[in-house]
Amino acid sequence: MSPILILASGIAGVLIGMAWYNPKVFGTAWMRMANITPEQAEKGQKRMPLMAFIGFLAATFMAWVLSVVLQTFGAYDWLSAADVAFWIWAGFVAPILLGSFLWETKPFTLYLINASYWLVTLLAMSVILVQ
DSSP: OOHHHHHHHHHHHHHHHHHHTSIIIIIHHHHHHTTOOHHHHHHHHHTHHHHHHHHHHHHHHHHHHHHHHHHHTTOOSHHHHHHHHHHHIIIIIHHHHHHHHHTSOOOHHHHHHHHHHHHHHHHHHHHHHTO
16 A cells, blocks of 8 residues: 555544544533543643644554555455445444443443544545555
């Protein structure tokens, strides 16, 4: 896979996260259900550039691994790539995140916000990677 497409997928992951967790989308509800206080959020703003960079590195690594999986499964068009991404999400991401609802007593809505973010992100990355 192209390094440019891997970087573009990493950037897409960060941008989707910035939009998804924006207070005008799901950010306010996410903060409330995750028990993040305004004071904690304020502290986090000071570290935002570092956290965004680390998030970008993590998303780019995920995109690289996803590109390997897509190649392994022979996904070379957007539909087959989205199919592989969906099954990765359904088989790994969604069940792992479910633990926060089952064992940490977090609200199911918080699970839905986080799980659907990862579904959208994996789908977007997969479509970018097969261009």
